[in-house]
Amino acid sequence: MTPDPVKDIVIVGGGSAGWMTAAALANATQGACRITLIESEEIGTVGVGEATIPPVKYFNSRLGIDEATFLKETSGTFKLGIQFIDWHRKGEAYFHPFGQYGAEFDDVPFYQYWIREFVAGRTRDLDNYSMAWAASAAGKFQHPAREKRLIQSTFDYAYHFDATLYARYLRKYAEARGVRRIEGRVTGAAQDSETGFIQSVSMETGETISGDLFIDCTGFFGLLIEKTLKTGFEDWSHWLPCNRAVAVPCKPGGTIDPYTKSTAKKAGWQWRIPLQHRIGNGYVYCSDHLSAEEAEAELLSSIEGEPLAEPRHLRFQTGRRKQFWNANVVAIGLSAGFMEPLESTSLHLIQYGIMRLLAMFPAKDMSPLLRDEYNALTAAEYERIRDFLILHYKATERRDDAFWRYCADMNIPDRLQYKIDHFRTHGMIVSDERELFHNPSWIAVYIGQGVHPERAPALSGLRPSVPVEQRMQQVRKAMNDAVTAMPEHRQFIETYCKSALQ
Numbered sequence: 001m002t003p004d005p006v007k008d009i010v011i012v013g014g015g016s017a018g019w020m021t022a023a024a025l026a027n028a029t030q031g032a033c034r035i036t037l038i039e040s041e042e043i044g045t046v047g048v049g050e051a052t053i054p055p056v057k058y059f060n061s062r063l064g065i066d067e068a069t070f071l072k073e074t075s076g077t078f079k080l081g082i083q084f085i086d087w088h089r090k091g092e093a094y095f096h097p098f099g100q101y102g103a104e105f106d107d108v109p110f111y112q113y114w115i116r117e118f119v120a121g122r123t124r125d126l127d128n129y130s131m132a133w134a135a136s137a138a139g140k141f142q143h144p145a146r147e148k149r150l151i152q153s154t155f156d157y158a159y160h161f162d163a164t165l166y167a168r169y170l171r172k173y174a175e176a177r178g179v180r181r182i183e184g185r186v187t188g189a190a191q192d193s194e195t196g197f198i199q200s201v202s203m204e205t206g207e208t209i210s211g212d213l214f215i216d217c218t219g220f221f222g223l224l225i226e227k228t229l230k231t232g233f234e235d236w237s238h239w240l241p242c243n244r245a246v247a248v249p250c251k252p253g254g255t256i257d258p259y260t261k262s263t264a265k266k267a268g269w270q271w272r273i274p275l276q277h278r279i280g281n282g283y284v285y286c287s288d289h290l291s292a293e294e295a296e297a298e299l300l301s302s303i304e305g306e307p308l309a310e311p312r313h314l315r316f317q318t319g320r321r322k323q324f325w326n327a328n329v330v331a332i333g334l335s336a337g338f339m340e341p342l343e344s345t346s347l348h349l350i351q352y353g354i355m356r357l358l359a360m361f362p363a364k365d366m367s368p369l370l371r372d373e374y375n376a377l378t379a380a381e382y383e384r385i386r387d388f389l390i391l392h393y394k395a396t397e398r399r400d401d402a403f404w405r406y407c408a409d410m411n412i413p414d415r416l417q418y419k420i421d422h423f424r425t426h427g428m429i430v431s432d433e434r435e436l437f438h439n440p441s442w443i444a445v446y447i448g449q450g451v452h453p454e455r456a457p458a459l460s461g462l463r464p465s466v467p468v469e470q471r472m473q474q475v476r477k478a479m480n481d482a483v484t485a486m487p488e489h490r491q492f493i494e495t496y497c498k499s500a501l502q
Contacts, residue, residue: 051341264398
């Protein structure tokens with residue numbers, strides 16, 4: 001017998017998570033479901049997640065959102081990667097690019113030939129072979145070339161944007177497609193006595209909102225997934241010890257860097273995210289090693305422009321729910337778990353939580369098979385991202401502060417240690433299925449933070465007829481020529497997507 005379809009979807013909480021969910025569900029269900037989003041302007045949102053990774057382009061594209069319009073509405077800029085400063089040692093920096101290194105000229109991957117030359121002492125700077133860094137260092141941007149033979153096709157990009165403006169933009173999108181918004185605070189939920197399913201949520205006003213499927217976008221509080229269903233939380237703070245942040249925007253300067261900066265500090269790290277109308281700044285730190293007052297003072301002393309608001313302090317705990325989908329509740333965003341913003345994965349985890357829900361969209365009976373597969377896939381994704389973040393902290397030679405000594409000495413997950421051992425011993429990248437961060441990302445952090453191979457992959461030394469040094473020089477020249485022809489990042493924005501806020 002065919003189970004009854006879901007007819008009423010209730011999203012509790014707004015912000016990026018709530019409105020991304022509402023927009024995607026409205027687009028996918030095409031009016032077949034009643035979608036209600038409940039949010040309270042009094043509660044507000046975290047609203048500091050302004051940097052993204054390339055898959056966000058596909059989310060917007062799926063919704064039919066025009067890129068230039070989206071960037072105008074959100075005061076957005078382009079992002080070619082992240083520069084990490086002082087992470088390996090003080091005074092050193094490296095770049096995590098979007099896109100590949102070099103250009104393939106043989107059956108052996110370019111990066112393996114680079115490792116061969118590096119181990120032999122014939123090359124040092126990996127960044128020199130990144131098209132994304134070549135453009136970033138010059139402050140330039142253009143869309144990647146579609147012709148795959150061109151060096152201009154070897155990079156990718158994401159965005160910096162105002163997360164609050166993005167939520168507002170998606171709200172207009174969702175409401176135009178029938179999503180009903182209710183203003184107010186949810187105070188509780190009623191459950192079915194037999195199944196434990198949420199039947200309805202109650203408002204502070206006394207109103208009751210019923211539903212078949214509930215999406216918890218209530219942030220760290222986890223009103224439905226945790227406060228009601230007691231799902232449980234897996235704590236990862238022993239691996240990712242930062243648990244506080246202070247954020248403040250400031251006035252922009254003359255140029256707009258097409259990349260994020262992450263600078264290691266005494267007890268954590270500082271972000272710098274350039275938008276069209278302001279620069280987002282924040283200090284993510286561990287409260288065991290730094291007070292809130294010290295963090296705020298250090299942040300304010302290191303920003304380059306006049307502050308545009310009072311510093312905002314946040315508390316968090318890294319980890320994830322033991323289930324992301326429990327009963328008839330799916331947690332999306334911070335209610336599902338928290339990964340600190342080191343690699344700009346917050347909006348990605350929202351996006352893929354939504355896409356995975358659409359792929360396994362249930363009927364009213366909430367099939368345990370769908371639920372279990374959703375939970376298994378989501379847990380694996382969180383853990384793979386977690387391990388990539390841990391690598392940044394573990395692979396450091398800094399011993400100048402207690403925080404960094406703790407990170408360097410901490411035990412790490414076995415799977416991550418296995419990956420490190422492979423790269424250090426053989427120069428090989430061990431990837432898990434559906435890895436979000438592909439080979440170039442792992443190579444960037446390994447090399448940038450001093451995890452150097454003891455030997456090159458064997459095949460790279462068995463092809464003596466390949467003119468590797470000549471080909472690598474040609475790659476660098478092609479990159480330099482390509483960057484010379486590119487427009488300045490600010491100039492590109494002025495002609496393509498200038499915001500009214502600029």
